Amino acid sequence: MAYSNKVIDHYENPRNVGSFDKNDPDVGTGLVGAPACGDVMKLQLKIDDGGVIQDARFKTFGCGSAIASSSLVTEWVKGMSIDDAEKIQNSSIADELNLPPVKIHCSVLAEDAIKAAIADYRRKKGGPQAEKAS
Amino acid sequence: MALKLPIFMDYHSTTPVDPRVLEAMLPYFTTSFGNAASRNHSFGWTAEKAVDDAREQIGKLIGASGKELVFTSGATESNNLALKGAAHFYKDRGNHIITTQIEHKSVLDTCKRLELEGFEVTYLPVEADGQVRPEAVRAAMTDRTILVSVMLANNEIGTIQPLKEIGQIVKERGALLHSDAVQGIGKIPFDVSDVQADLVSLTAHKIYGPKGVGALYVRRKPRVRLEAQIDGGGHERGLRSGTLNVPGIVGFGKACEVAMQDMAVESARIAKLRDRLESRLMQALPHVFRNGSATHRLPGNANLSFAYVEGEGLLMALKDVAVSSGSACTSASLEPSYVLRALGIGEELAHTSIRYGLGRFTTEEEVDFVVKLTADKVQRLREMSPLWEMVQEGVDLKSIEWSAAH
Numbered sequence: 267m268a269y270s271n272k273v274i275d276h277y278e279n280p281r282n283v284g285s286f287d288k289n290d291p292d293v294g295t296g297l298v299g300a301p302a303c304g305d306v307m308k309l310q311l312k313i314d315d316g317g318v319i320q321d322a323r324f325k326t327f328g329c330g331s332a333i334a335s336s337s338l339v340t341e342w343v344k345g346m347s348i349d350d351a352e353k354i355q356n357s358s359i360a361d362e363l364n365l366p367p368v369k370i371h372c373s374v375l376a377e378d379a380i381k382a383a384i385a386d387y388r389r390k391k392g393g394p395q396a397e398k399a400s
Numbered sequence: 401m402a403l404k405l406p407i408f409m410d411y412h413s414t415t416p417v418d419p420r421v422l423e424a425m426l427p428y429f430t431t432s433f434g435n436a437a438s439r440n441h442s443f444g445w446t447a448e449k450a451v452d453d454a455r456e457q458i459g460k461l462i463g464a465s466g467k468e469l470v471f472t473s474g475a476t477e478s479n480n481l482a483l484k485g486a487a488h489f490y491k492d493r494g495n496h497i498i499t500t501q502i503e504h505k506s507v508l509d510t511c512k513r514l515e516l517e518g519f520e521v522t523y524l525p526v527e528a529d530g531q532v533r534p535e536a537v538r539a540a541m542t543d544r545t546i547l548v549s550v551m552l553a554n555n556e557i558g559t560i561q562p563l564k565e566i567g568q569i570v571k572e573r574g575a576l577l578h579s580d581a582v583q584g585i586g587k588i589p590f591d592v593s594d595v596q597a598d599l600v601s602l603t604a605h606k607i608y609g610p611k612g613v614g615a616l617y618v619r620r621k622p623r624v625r626l627e628a629q630i631d632g633g634g635h636e637r638g639l640r641s642g643t644l645n646v647p648g649i650v651g652f653g654k655a656c657e658v659a660m661q662d663m664a665v666e667s668a669r670i671a672k673l674r675d676r677l678e679s680r681l682m683q684a685l686p687h688v689f690r691n692g693s694a695t696h697r698l699p700g701n702a703n704l705s706f707a708y709v710e711g712e713g714l715l716m717a718l719k720d721v722a723v724s725s726g727s728a729c730t731s732a733s734l735e736p737s738y739v740l741r742a743l744g745i746g747e748e749l750a751h752t753s754i755r756y757g758l759g760r761f762t763t764e765e766e767v768d769f770v771v772k773l774t775a776d777k778v779q780r781l782r783e784m785s786p787l788w789e790m791v792q793e794g795v796d797l798k799s800i801e802w803s804a805a806h
Contacts (some may be wrong), residue, residue, distance in 0.1 A: 297800075299802065302802070303747075303751075306785075306802075309448055325789060327713075327785045328710045328713055330713055377801070
């Protein structure tokens with residue numbers, strides 16, 4: 267399968283690989299996918315009190331498109347409010363990376379990872395939106 | 401000598417044409433271009449003679465007479481002709497066929513079509529090492545069983561089947577034995593009489609011959625009958641009409657002659673390189689698992705799972721090396737390899753497998769390069785893998801409630 271140049275760039279020079287302390291109250295962690303399906307993404311967001319994403323880290327078990335999708339969203343979400351980050355749709359990720367139809371599920375997983383990380387953050391903060399998010 | 405990249409280590413998929421083979425073929429494209437079916441002039445006679453010589457060369461490799469071979473376009477066609485041809489011809493004797501879960505798709509999908517026609521097919525499971533138990537064949541046989549199809553060696557894991565024992569059981573019950581032998585011939589000794597095979601599928605391009613030419617061995621004593629699948633001019637004793645691919649057949653014959661002459665030395669050399677690859681990778685990296693049998697295995701095969709690193713992601717990192725993966729992502733189906741799943745190794749390990757296929761032109765330098773590259777890339781991808789991180793932290797991955805991705 268031929269990969270787009272953007273997928274290759276993110277795969278060979280992945281942005282923001284790593285981990286934050288998952289017990290940090292300002293960190294939301296999303297873990298989505300399953301080893302049996304061949305894709306697992308862990309996305310962590312460091313969020314300030316104003317609800318703005320200060321930093322992001324990821325680790326991904328998956329194909330090049332899965333790694334690229336998660337690398338891409340760590341770049342996108344930095345500086346975004348969590349409300350805006352939650353609105354990121356998989357189709358924008360797929361378009362940006364020119365993913366072929368068989369790889370669309372990688373972009374879906376990246377979207378899910380953002381939502382899961384934000385939900386985890388809200389749960390930790392126990393704020394008024396915690397119920398909604400879970 | 402400088403290493404030439406990319407390195408081809410996918411010899412199960414195909415092989416380059418050996419220069420000796422190419423040389424033998426060339427005259428049959430241009431000067432000796434006759435149609436082997438032209439009985440009335442010297443161009444035809446020359447072509448027919450070349451085809452007959454090739455028949456003998458191919459027959460010799462498998463202990464058969466050249467007269468027992470039907471030329472086809474390749475092993476997919478040979479498998480189709482063997483299974484459909486025998487099932488249709490012998491349908492009055494019974495409607496039951498036995499095969500295994502790890503056959504090539506051209507056997508499995510042909511069996512599925514026969515099921516639609518009313519045949520019953522038993523797909524035997526395999527042991528953890530990929531071998532079919534002969535006793536499982538015995539237990540599956542009924543009075544309605546007309547055909548048993550078991551491959552000589554598997555294309556993914558290289559496991560060699562106990563065909564001799566299976567052949568004995570099949571013959572006791574009076575059924576026919578078919579074997580898809582494409583991965584095994586020319587690499588391990590194989591004799592149609594030794595295993596009591598009635599039908600054997602062969603192809604040229606896995607043994608350094610050209611693509612697009614194969615053959616089906618059809619036993620003459622006792623005579624095995626088939627219903628032809630392609631109608632026309634009645635070539636190949638009416639079993640496969642169509643003008644013979646003379647240069648291809650000449651190349652196939654020469655490839656068999658070379659294989660027969662070099663097999664013992666070559667297989668020993670390749671097995672040694674394979675063992676070097678496997679042992680060095682296992683030394684360099686923890687959590688590497690071999691898929692398939694360690695002992696009953698093709699010399700050039702190493703199918704390894706690198707736990708916590710997804711196979712296609714790894715293939716992308718190994719772009720200077722042509723290998724393949726049992727990972728879902730390399731196929732359109734999103735399902736990991738059915739062969740690996742049949743071994744019961746679990747989908748998560750199936751997703752992390754890489755198949756290395758070594759062959760005639762593989763060198764020690766190439767092996768060492770591939771070991772180093774693989775070890776480096778697996779380490780890099782493990783550093784990026786959330787699963788690896790969890791395992792390092794002592795998390796039992798089975799205790800996690802994973803969300804279903806698809």
